[in-house]
Amino acid sequence: AHETRGTILHPNIGAWGSHYLGRSNDTLPSSVCINRRSDQGNGFFPASYAPLAIGEPSQGISNVHTIGGTGKNSRRLKLLNEIDAGFRKKFNDKGVKAYNGFYDDALALMKSKELEAFDLSSEPESTRTAYGNNALGQGCLLARRLVASGVRFIEIMHDGWDHHKALADEMDEIAPVFDQAFASLISDLDQKGMLDSTLVVVATEFGRKPQFDGDGRGHHPVCFSTALAGGGAKRGFVYGKSDERGFYVEDDAVSVGALHASIAFAAGMNIEKPAISPAGRPMTVG
Numbered sequence: 502a503h504e505t506r507g508t509i510l511h512p513n514i515g516a517w518g519s520h521y522l523g524r525s526n527d528t529l530p531s532s533v534c535i536n537r538r539s540d541q542g543n544g545f546f547p548a549s550y551a552p553l554a555i556g557e558p559s560q561g562i563s564n565v566h567t568i569g570g571t572g573k574n575s576r577r578l579k580l581l582n583e584i585d586a587g588f589r590k591k592f593n594d595k596g597v598k599a600y601n602g603f604y605d606d607a608l609a610l611m612k613s614k615e616l617e618a619f620d621l622s623s624e625p626e627s628t629r630t631a632y633g634n635n636a637l638g639q640g641c642l643l644a645r646r647l648v649a650s651g652v653r654f655i656e657i658m659h660d661g662w663d664h665h666k667a668l669a670d671e672m673d674e675i676a677p678v679f680d681q682a683f684a685s686l687i688s689d690l691d692q693k694g695m696l697d698s699t700l701v702v703v704a705t706e707f708g709r710k711p712q713f714d715g716d717g718r719g720h721h722p723v724c725f726s727t728a729l730a731g732g733g734a735k736r737g738f739v740y741g742k743s744d745e746r747g748f749y750v751e752d753d754a755v756s757v758g759a760l761h762a763s764i765a766f767a768a769g770m771n772i773e774k775p776a777i778s779p780a781g782r783p784m785t786v787g
Contacts, residue, residue, distance in 0.1 A: 509544075509545065509778070510541075510544045510545060511541060511544045511545075511784075512541065512542070512543055512544030512545065512546050512550065513532075513541035513542060513543075513544070513552070513656070514532075514654055514656075514761060514764055514765065514768075514786070515531065515532025515533075515534075515550075515552045515653070515654035515656065516532065516541075516542065516543045516544055516546045516550040516551065516552070517546075517765060517770060517776075517786045518531060518532060518653050518654050518765075518768055518770065519531040519532060519543075519546070519549070519550040519653075520546055520550060520776055521765075521770040521771060521774075522653060522768070522769060522770060524651075524653070525651040525652075525653055526615065526650060526651030526652065528609055528610055528613045528615040529610070529615050529618065529647070529650055529651055529652050530552070530553040530606070530652065531550070531652070531653050531654065532550075532552040532553070532652070532653060532654035532655070532656070533552055533553045533554075533555060533644075533647055533652055533654070533655050533656070534552040534553070534554050534555065534655075534656045534657075534658065535555045535558050535640040535643060535644065535655065535656065535657045535658065536555070536556070536557075536558065536636050536637070536640050536657060536658040536659065536660075537554070537556065537658045537660075545778045545779055545784075546776070547595070547599060548596075548599040548603070549599060549602055549603070549606075552654070552656065555619070555640075555643070557636070558621065558636065558639040558640040558642070558643040559621055559639050561616075561619035561620055561621070562610075562616070562619050565607075565610070565611050565616060578608070585601075589601065615650060618646050618647055618649075618650035618652075619643065619646075619647075621639060621642060621643060621646070624642060624646075628642065628689075629642060631681075631685050632681070632682055632685045632686070632689075633678055633681045633682050633685070635678055635682075636659075637657065637659045637678055637679065637682045638678070638681060638682040638685070640657040640659075640682075641657060641682045641683070641685065641686040642685075642686075642689075644657055644686070645686060645689055645690060645693075645695075648690075648695060648699055649693070649695065653768070654768075659679065661675050662675065662705065664709070664717050664718060665714070665715075665717040665718070665719065666715065666716055666717040667716055667717065668713075668716060668717045668718055669716070683701075683703065686701065687701065687730055687731070690731060691731075696730070696731040696732075697731060697732070697733070698731075698732065699731050699732055700729065700730075700731055700732025700733070700734065700764065700767045700768065701729070701730045701731050701732070702727065702728070702729055702764060703727065703728040703729075704727045704760070705725065705727075706722075707720050707721060707722035707725055708720075708721040708722070708723075708724060708725025708726070708747075709721050709725075711746045711747045711748055712746075721748075723748065723749060723750075724743050724744075724747060724748060724749050724750050726741075727755075727760060729763075732767045732768075733767055734767075740753055740755070741753040741754060741755055758787040759787060761786050761787045762785075762786055762787025763787075765786040765787065770786060772785060772786055772787055773785075
């Protein structure tokens, strides 16, 4: 497709989905990033394709409730529009239009019942406990709710895996958190009949070296694995093979671009159709 360049800000999968597929729900965003802002956003696509960032899944979207009642809020918005009118007329460029679009989308969501999708308090306590009372577990539960409401792409960030030291102790803490959240998400989606239409991807930026470096392990981008579940992925299937110790790929290596293309294809995107960057360069998702 194209060689990745560090000088180009590439879009994430959610932004590509916004470009090719649009929204499936007129009020909710096309993509959401949970637990912190995504390292990649809209890239060279319009700002409206950027994911909505959720910092703490249990708290939902910040600042969505009006202060002083709907009447006072309406008067404030009217005053804001009057102040901004001259500026918008004088500087009618893409940045200003995008800013106004964010305001319009935010107001529409604030007034909509769709906002309830972000409220985990309506879930039974047993369900919340099953996922795990932590940022990852609650993030996975929120993702399930958002998928059910029509959000196309959800990215859940889970930091804390950079174990250069004390790997054994750190893994004893972090691995059970992931196992519980991931297993609960897959089981929940399956029980609700949503797994076959929802692709769940567990991916990382790189792996860890097979050998110890002190009591930890260093970065190893040469050979690592990714897990896919649901969304048409074949159950119990392993593609590719490493050498005996996991240092190198021996058979059927998969590039990051090929993984992206596979995810995009499963989501229904036309992966053969290029998008044109602002510099006039044809770009594809993979």
